[in-house]
Amino acid sequence: MSESSSAGSAHTVPISSIGIRRRPRLSFAVIGNPNSGKSTLFNRLTGLRQSTGNYPGVTVEKHAGTVELASGAVELIDLPGIFSLGGASSDERIAVDVLLGRIAGTPAPAGLLVVVDATHLYQGLYLLQQLLELQSPIVVALTMSDVATANGLAIDVEALQTRLGGIQVVPVTATTGQGLDALKEALDTLASAPVPRVPESWPALSESAQSLADESGQLSRMDVIQGLLHPGGPAAVELVTQVGEDRLQDTTRELFGTAPPQAEEARRRYRWAREVVHDVQSQAPLLSQFGARVVTWASRPWPATVLFFITLVLVFQAVFSWATPLMDLIDGAAGSAGLWVDRALGG
Ligand SMILES: Nc1nc2c(ncn2[C@@H]2O[C@H](COP(=O)(O)OP(=O)(O)OP(=O)(O)O)[C@@H](O)[C@H]2O)c(=O)[nH]1
Numbered sequence: 001m002s003e004s005s006s007a008g009s010a011h012t013v014p015i016s017s018i019g020i021r022r023r024p025r026l027s028f029a030v031i032g033n034p035n036s037g038k039s040t041l042f043n044r045l046t047g048l049r050q051s052t053g054n055y056p057g058v059t060v061e062k063h064a065g066t067v068e069l070a071s072g073a074v075e076l077i078d079l080p081g082i083f084s085l086g087g088a089s090s091d092e093r094i095a096v097d098v099l100l101g102r103i104a105g106t107p108a109p110a111g112l113l114v115v116v117d118a119t120h121l122y123q124g125l126y127l128l129q130q131l132l133e134l135q136s137p138i139v140v141a142l143t144m145s146d147v148a149t150a151n152g153l154a155i156d157v158e159a160l161q162t163r164l165g166g167i168q169v170v171p172v173t174a175t176t177g178q179g180l181d182a183l184k185e186a187l188d189t190l191a192s193a194p195v196p197r198v199p200e201s202w203p204a205l206s207e208s209a210q211s212l213a214d215e216s217g218q219l220s221r222m223d224v225i226q227g228l229l230h231p232g233g234p235a236a237v238e239l240v241t242q243v244g245e246d247r248l249q250d251t252t253r254e255l256f257g258t259a260p261p262q263a264e265e266a267r268r269r270y271r272w273a274r275e276v277v278h279d280v281q282s283q284a285p286l287l288s289q290f291g292a293r294v295v296t297w298a299s300r301p302w303p304a305t306v307l308f309f310i311t312l313v314l315v316f317q318a319v320f321s322w323a324t325p326l327m328d329l330i331d332g333a334a335g336s337a338g339l340w341v342d343r344a345l346g347g
């Protein structure tokens with residue numbers, strides 16, 4: 001019997017090689033506009049470590065998975081795509097409920113991985129402003145970076161980070177995994193990242209909501225914002241119960257005047273998103289866009305293989321056919337030069 005298999009041998013196994021799944025410490029939500037690349041990114045990050053179920057009482061699927069980061073495992077929850085936090089569809093309500101920790105068995109996320117499509121930055125920034133109100137640490141994954149580059153769109157990531165108050169922005173191509181290492185590093189420090197600044201677009205809303213939340217002692221700032229922006233909705237009813245009708249009406253008048261609250265919100269948030277896009281995004285001239293598209297197309301497997309064989313054929317053709325007239329020309333020139341030298345020497 002070999003020594004290693006004998007009963008009494010001291011054979012140590014590194015704990016990391018034992019196939020026991022560690023219990024995730026924290027949970028982060030993956031949130032963004034529909035079709036922005038959330039699930040593709042989620043699948044890349046979590047691989048096969050995924051589970052699917054339903055949220056209680058609704059038919060919306062819950063997708064959770066575990067991502068291994070340098071400092072340990074973290075749970076990711078892939079939320080349905082939404083355009084804003086105020087919508088009434090079941091997807092939108094589930095997303096908000098998960099973010100606010102209102103779903104039994106799904107604790108409020110410790111941080112948000114906000115997925116923004118680089119080719120639809122304007123739209124992504126609208127939702128991002130609303131998410132900033134949650135005061136939860138955020139990292140932004142700028143997906144579709146490959147498509148943006150091919151279309152000649154350049155985003156100044158540092159300038160964008162500055163406009164977002166220092167939130168980390170990581171450009172990625174979710175389909176190829178490019179930029180994933182940098183994203184994992186950002187996720188690794190997400191839970192301890194500072195809470196984001198209130199949105200520049202409407203600080204008065206954040207401040208008023210915070211005062212009402214403090215007064216009520218029961219509601220979160222996000223609950224109050226939902227109540228202020230959606231009069232008649234369940235959050236507004238709760239807000240009236242907590243702070244009283246008069247207090248709510250005073251705040252509503254100060255914030256929105258006579259405008260419908262959601263129209264005022266759209267006006268302010270879209271104006272800010274437009275300004276940011278103007279400051280951080282540039283469009284390359286048409287000629288270089290065409291060049292970039294040709295390069296992207298030519299680097300795909302099929303075109304690249306075909307181009308390789310065409311180049312080979314051209315090289316053969318150049319050596320065996322096109323070289324003949326050139327060689328004849330050189331031969332002729334050498335013969336004429338020889339004759340000339342011969343004659344010059346008097347031969
Ligand atoms: N070129 C490119 N395509 C991408 C990228 N990320 C996602 N896609 C493609 O975009 C499409 C939508 O991606 P999903 O991951 O399903 O988007 P989603 O945000 O989960 O969509 P919903 O769940 O419907 O909101 C798919 O066809 C992906 O292959 C990317 O970075 N680059």
Ligand SMILES: [Mg+2]
Nearest residue numbers: 038039040081
């Ligand atoms: Mg999805």
